[in-house]
Every structure is written in C-alpha cells, then in structure tokens.
Amino acid sequence: MFGKVLIANRGEIAVRVIRTCRELGIATVAVYSELDRDALHVRLADEAYALGGQTAAESYLNTEAILDAIRRTGAEAVHPGYGFFSENADFARAITAEGVTFIGPPPEAIEVMGDKISSRRAAEAAGVSGVPGRTEPVTDPEEILAFGEEHGWPVAIKAAFGGGGKGMKVVQGPDEVREAMESAQREAQAYFGRPEIYLERYLAWPRHIEMQVISDTHGNHLWLGERDCSCQRRHQKLVEESPAPAFPDEVRRRMGEAAVKVARACGYVNAGTVEFLYQDGDFYFLEMNTRLQVEHPVTELVTGLDLVELQLRVAAGEPLPFGQDQIERRGHAIEVRINAEDPAEGRFLPSPGTIQRFRQPAGPGVRLDAGYEAGDTVSQFYDNLVAKLVVWAPDRDAARRKMIRALEETTIEGIATTIPAELAILRHPDFAEARHSTNWVEQRLDLRGVQAAPAPTSAEEVGEERVLRDVTAEVNGRRYQLKLWLPAAALPVGSAPLGARPGQSATRAGRSARPRSAATQTGSGTVTVPMQGTIVKVLVAPGDTVEAGQTLCVLEAMKMENAITADRDGTVQEVRVQAGDAVGPGDVVAIIG
Incomplete structure (x- = not known):
C-alpha cells in the first residue's frame, strides 16, 4: 500500500x-x-x-x-x-x-472511453448497443440539421470529452441549432478543456441507470450494482438511488454483464461507471465514466464496500478480494446533491457566497459527505456541489422517508441550495411510485412557490463570535496552519471580525448574503444579473428591438451558462457589459426603453 x-x-x-x-x-x-x-x-x-x-x-x-x-x-x-x-x-x-x-485506469482506457465518440464504437464492438447517434465529431451546424431531419427532433448535443451533463444541450428544432452548438462548445471547453461535441437521438421519457464496475490488474472485472440517476435538471443529477426501483432482476443482470463487457473491451482497471438509458424494457449504452462517480456512496451503502479503498488497493496492484457471486446488496440507499443553486420557480440559478450557518443532520443510516463548513465560501469559479446527503434503510419507501427527515434537519444559511427542490421531488407521488424520468423534473415537477431559506442577519445569529484565530502561513509554497489567541482590540480596523475565517472580510462575515433571485421581472427595463459570474456572450446592441423573455447576454457561473433575458418589450437603449466582464448580483447589463 x-x-x-x-x-x-x-x-x-x-x-x-x-x-x-x-x-x-x-x-x-x-x-x-x-x-x-x-x-x-x-x-x-x-x-x-x-x-x-x-x-x-x-x-x-x-x-x-x-x-x-x-x-x-x-x-x-x-x-x-x-x-x-x-x-x-x-x-x-x-x-x-x-x-x-x-x-485510475490506464491512459489508453481513458482515451477510448473518455472520448464519448470512440466509447460508442468500443461498446458496439463489444456487442453493447448505444442510443442512435453519430460516431464522429460535429463541426458544422448543417450536420446537426441533417441529423435532426433524419432521426427527428429533439436532438442531444454532447461534449465528447466530458460527462455529468456539462456541455449537453437539447435542440428542439432547427432554429435552435447554431446557438446550442456554440454554447455546448463553450461549456465543453470551459469544463473539460476540449470543445469537441457529438450528436445523439434524444429519448423522450428514459430513465438514467448506471452500473458500477471495478477491475483489477489480474484480469478480474466485476459489476457491483446499478444506480438510478433519473432526477435531473439541466442534465445534471439531483437525486440518485440504488437499487433502481421497478427494475427487473433479469435486466439488472444483463446490464451488469454488458457493463463488464465494455470494461473488458477497453482493458479497464480501477473503479468506473458504465451509463445506460433505459426505456420500455430496453437499455442503450450511453457512456463510460473512467473515474469515481459523485453518487458512489449509494453503492457503498447497499454493498458495504468502500470504493475508495478498493481504488487504492487495485492501484497498488492487489487483486480484488471477492468474486462476482460474493457481492451482496442489501436494503435501499438514496443520495441527494446539495448544490449552491436557487431552485425558486424551477430556475436553479447558481448561488455562490459564504456559508454562514451549516447544521448537519444525523441519526441511524444518515451520511453526509461535505466539502464545506460554516464560514467557508462557495466560489463562482468551481462546481457548485456543497455536500452529498445519503441515507440507507431496509426498503425504498423507508429510505425516502428517512431522506425527507434528514433534509428537514439540514440548515444551510448564507447561500441558496437545492434542498427545497429535493424535498419537493421526494414528496411527489411520481417519485414515490417510480414514474419519473430524466425529463420529469423540468417537464412535470411543479416548483412554483419554492424558495430558498433566508440568510441570518448578523454574525451573532450564527454563533461565530470567538477569540481563537486561525492563521495561515506559507513557507516555500508549503502551507502551515497556526492557532493564535488574540484580544478583540488587537484586530486592526477593517480586518475580519472575531469568528471569521482568515481572509474573510468584515462585510462578508457580518452581513447577510444578498438574496438570490431571477433576473428582474417587474418590466422596469433595467435588466440585472442575479448572481456573480462572467459574461461570455452579448447578443444585442443599442437600437435593437427585443421582446420580453429574449436572451440579451449569456452569463457563466459555476461552469454553467445562464441566459439573461429582457423583462419587457422595447428597444435596447444601453448595453453595459461585454464578453469577458465579471459581474455581481444586481449589476445592470442593459437598459430597455
């Protein structure tokens, strides 16, 4: 080791x-x-x-x-x-x-499976069929138009070197092709460092089911079980569970065997996930993620295995300590991703900021994997995942009820989070009866009236008053952490108050976060941005005539693109931003007269 x-x-x-x-x-x-x-x-x-x-x-x-x-x-x-x-x-x-x-896997396996185009070819060569699509990169909008005319609309544009829904755009018809293609390429470049994209037929009501595999350097390839990741928004997962509900054992076995075929075909080693779309009793290869998945804890809870430990042991050259017949799956696990997003009205707008309070849930069968604590800042420059809440129970409905209880116990203040939306999902009869799909959240879940919890109004309310100070020092690039007791009088004017983390400003620690909301809908004509981010594209100029709801510019925040739209019909009087500008909540980007 x-x-x-x-x-x-x-x-x-x-x-x-x-x-x-x-x-x-x-x-x-x-x-x-x-x-x-x-x-x-x-x-x-x-x-x-x-x-x-x-x-x-x-x-x-x-x-x-x-x-x-x-x-x-x-x-x-x-x-x-x-x-x-x-x-x-x-x-x-x-x-x-x-x-x-x-x-992780050998570079050769990453190249085959990391490129979604070559992964389709490899899966087909192994006898595992994929969703109808192209097996070469798309470079011209005319190619998308021709594919849509041949296979029908909508069409999915996807990043060739990515996953997790980043860089994926669904094109409903010919008029959306050019803009969707450019946006997909920008997101793919920003998140994965490669702009290549490809096309697939977009299934109308599928479920997203993936199979966890593990392979060692001794030729052993095993499937550990499946996860249902169908509750998504913007093609990114919100709720994941294992085992998949209303999923026949015979299909589970065939999908597991198909996943092993894909892993063996590319000489895979270490932990990986083979993803499928499942609809009307059939499943189609989607892609292989050559890494640990965000949702790996649900597999850990139903199998009793530590996937990170297995990764380490396999990488050290050890053989897997069990065979396929020795893998046991017990009970049901559900995971929700707590993201820094405001789900109000179903918009899921990024919500970077400082976490002022974080009360974590507890109790039997409850696990929280968090990357932040109270006082930490969620930056606009990185992914917006704050924590993963995972529960286990003997059956699915008990796990669903336990997750609702755990979410109700969780308090995060200072930023908006997806918790209200996840409670709406878990309480909905469609989810309880497994009638959902990858399109269910955006097409059928009613999130009107859903609001993020308000932030506290002062540092005193979150209990941050203290005297012990954490001080960071760097010596030749190496970080050292020191603790010093300092009297309040020793703090210089304008420095962080007692209880703030090093580098945290007095304004940030002692004031509530600015409320996050969608772009102004009052019809005033003063168009503002709802969050911190970077303008990546401006679509209008002074003198242009626009309609309410028309996109004026595109804002990138937390690796996602967000359309900033007109709040009224009229003529653009001013455009106050250009591509590359950094903006904050409430900044005016355009005036419409």
Missing part, C-alpha cells in the same frame, strides 16, 4: 479520499488555489501545497503546478477525484512519467 497520496482535487471528493486514506494509515497531500487557501480539504490533509491562481485553469488544471507539488512532497500516488483531470489521459501519463501511480 502507498505511504503518501496526493489528491489532485478539491471539495467533498478530496475530503472523502482523505478520510479513507487516514483510516488506512496513508498520509495525504492537498493542493489548493488562492481561493481555497482555507478550504475544508486543505484543513484535513496532512500536508497542503499552493497551486496559485483562482480559476480552475490557473490551479486545478495546471499540470506543472501539480507535478511540482508531487515532486516536493514525495507522494507515491495521485488520486484525481472526479472532474478536473480525472478523465484526462495526458495528465495520467504525466503522473506515471514521474514514477508515480495514477489511481
């Missing part, structure tokens, strides 16, 4: 890996951007090294900075988590070229 592992990631997945490493007696190394200097994963690791920069490209996607941290720490292995470099073959090769173990 390894003596020291570097986690090339952040947030809750870095925390998750650190915890298993600690249980196995493995030292851990965290890396961090300037914005994550005091993040939870940094505080928990044995060592932490600065990468520099703020954005992902400047930090967690900076190969040379990560390699430098590896050399300086003497780490024997690197765990990539998910997102960032987890499915990047070049990064895996750079790690192994240093004589360091990459805790």
Whole structure:
C-alpha cells in the first residue's frame, strides 16, 4: 500500500479520499488555489501545497503546478477525484512519467472511453448497443440539421470529452441549432478543456441507470450494482438511488454483464461507471465514466464496500478480494446533491457566497459527505456541489422517508441550495411510485412557490463570535496552519471580525448574503444579473428591438451558462457589459426603453 497520496482535487471528493486514506494509515497531500487557501480539504490533509491562481485553469488544471507539488512532497500516488483531470489521459501519463501511480485506469482506457465518440464504437464492438447517434465529431451546424431531419427532433448535443451533463444541450428544432452548438462548445471547453461535441437521438421519457464496475490488474472485472440517476435538471443529477426501483432482476443482470463487457473491451482497471438509458424494457449504452462517480456512496451503502479503498488497493496492484457471486446488496440507499443553486420557480440559478450557518443532520443510516463548513465560501469559479446527503434503510419507501427527515434537519444559511427542490421531488407521488424520468423534473415537477431559506442577519445569529484565530502561513509554497489567541482590540480596523475565517472580510462575515433571485421581472427595463459570474456572450446592441423573455447576454457561473433575458418589450437603449466582464448580483447589463 502507498505511504503518501496526493489528491489532485478539491471539495467533498478530496475530503472523502482523505478520510479513507487516514483510516488506512496513508498520509495525504492537498493542493489548493488562492481561493481555497482555507478550504475544508486543505484543513484535513496532512500536508497542503499552493497551486496559485483562482480559476480552475490557473490551479486545478495546471499540470506543472501539480507535478511540482508531487515532486516536493514525495507522494507515491495521485488520486484525481472526479472532474478536473480525472478523465484526462495526458495528465495520467504525466503522473506515471514521474514514477508515480495514477489511481485510475490506464491512459489508453481513458482515451477510448473518455472520448464519448470512440466509447460508442468500443461498446458496439463489444456487442453493447448505444442510443442512435453519430460516431464522429460535429463541426458544422448543417450536420446537426441533417441529423435532426433524419432521426427527428429533439436532438442531444454532447461534449465528447466530458460527462455529468456539462456541455449537453437539447435542440428542439432547427432554429435552435447554431446557438446550442456554440454554447455546448463553450461549456465543453470551459469544463473539460476540449470543445469537441457529438450528436445523439434524444429519448423522450428514459430513465438514467448506471452500473458500477471495478477491475483489477489480474484480469478480474466485476459489476457491483446499478444506480438510478433519473432526477435531473439541466442534465445534471439531483437525486440518485440504488437499487433502481421497478427494475427487473433479469435486466439488472444483463446490464451488469454488458457493463463488464465494455470494461473488458477497453482493458479497464480501477473503479468506473458504465451509463445506460433505459426505456420500455430496453437499455442503450450511453457512456463510460473512467473515474469515481459523485453518487458512489449509494453503492457503498447497499454493498458495504468502500470504493475508495478498493481504488487504492487495485492501484497498488492487489487483486480484488471477492468474486462476482460474493457481492451482496442489501436494503435501499438514496443520495441527494446539495448544490449552491436557487431552485425558486424551477430556475436553479447558481448561488455562490459564504456559508454562514451549516447544521448537519444525523441519526441511524444518515451520511453526509461535505466539502464545506460554516464560514467557508462557495466560489463562482468551481462546481457548485456543497455536500452529498445519503441515507440507507431496509426498503425504498423507508429510505425516502428517512431522506425527507434528514433534509428537514439540514440548515444551510448564507447561500441558496437545492434542498427545497429535493424535498419537493421526494414528496411527489411520481417519485414515490417510480414514474419519473430524466425529463420529469423540468417537464412535470411543479416548483412554483419554492424558495430558498433566508440568510441570518448578523454574525451573532450564527454563533461565530470567538477569540481563537486561525492563521495561515506559507513557507516555500508549503502551507502551515497556526492557532493564535488574540484580544478583540488587537484586530486592526477593517480586518475580519472575531469568528471569521482568515481572509474573510468584515462585510462578508457580518452581513447577510444578498438574496438570490431571477433576473428582474417587474418590466422596469433595467435588466440585472442575479448572481456573480462572467459574461461570455452579448447578443444585442443599442437600437435593437427585443421582446420580453429574449436572451440579451449569456452569463457563466459555476461552469454553467445562464441566459439573461429582457423583462419587457422595447428597444435596447444601453448595453453595459461585454464578453469577458465579471459581474455581481444586481449589476445592470442593459437598459430597455
């Protein structure tokens, strides 16, 4: 087993890996951007090294900075988590070229399965059919038009080198093709560093069911069980569960065997997930994620296995300690993703900010994997996942009721979260009776009236008053954490108040977060943005005639693009932003007269 592992990631997945490493007696190394200097994963690791920069490209996607941290720490292995470099073959090769173990599949398997186009070809060669689609990248809108005319609308445009719904756009008809293609390419480039896209037929009412696989270096390929991830918005998952409800055992077995065929065909090693769409009793290969999944805890709870421990042992060359017939699945597990998004009216707008209060749930069968604590800031530059709440019970309805109870116990203030929407999902008869699909949340779930909880009004209300101060120091790039007791009088004017984390301003710690809401709908003609982010595209100019609801510009926040629309009919009098501008909540982007 390894003596020291570097986690090339952040947030809750870095925390998750650190915890298993600690249980196995493995030292851990965290890396961090300037914005994550005091993040939870940094505080928990044995060592932490600065990468520099703020954005992902400047930090967690900076190969040379990560390699430098590896050399300086003497780490024997690197765990990539998910997102960032987890499915990047070049990064895996750079790690192994240093004589360091990459805790994941071989680069060749990443290349085959990380490219969604070549993965379709590999799956078909293994006898596993996919959703009808193209097996070559799309470079011209005319190709999308021709595909739509041949297979029918809607059509799904997807990032060739990504997953998790990032870079995916559903095109309802010919008029949407060009804009959707450009948006998909921008999101793919921003999140995965590659702009390539491809096409698939968009199924009308499928369920998204994926199979967890694990493979070792001794030729063993096993399937551990399936997860139903059908509750989605913007093609990104909100609620996941295992086993899949109303799912025949015979189909489960065939899907597991198909997943193993795909893993064996690409010479897979380590943990991976083969994803399928299931509709009318048939399933279709969708893609393979060559990494640990966000929703892996539900598989852990029903199997009793630690997937991160298995990853570490497989990467160290150990054979899997069990066979297919020895895998047992018990009870039912449900996971919800608590994201920094405001679900009001079903808009799910990103909600970066500082968490002022975080009351966590507890009780039998309740697990919380969080990347933040009270006082931590959720940045616009990274993914908006705050925590994953997971429950286990003997059957599905008991698990559903337990999740409702656990969510009701959870309090997060200072940012808006998806908790109100997830309660609406879990309480809905369609979910209780497994009548949902990947389109159910956006097409049928009524989220009118759903509002995020208000923030507290002062630091005193969240109990942050204290004298003990955490102080961070860096020596030759290595981070050290110190604790100092300081009297209130010793704090300079304008510094962070007592109880604030280092680097937290007095304004941020002592004031409630600005309420998050959709773009102004009063018809005033003054169009503002509802969140912090970056303008990536401006679609109008002064003098243009616009209609209410028409997109004026596109705002990127937390790796998602959001349309900023006109609140009334009229003529554009002013445009106050251009592509590349950083904006904050309430900033005016256009005036309509």
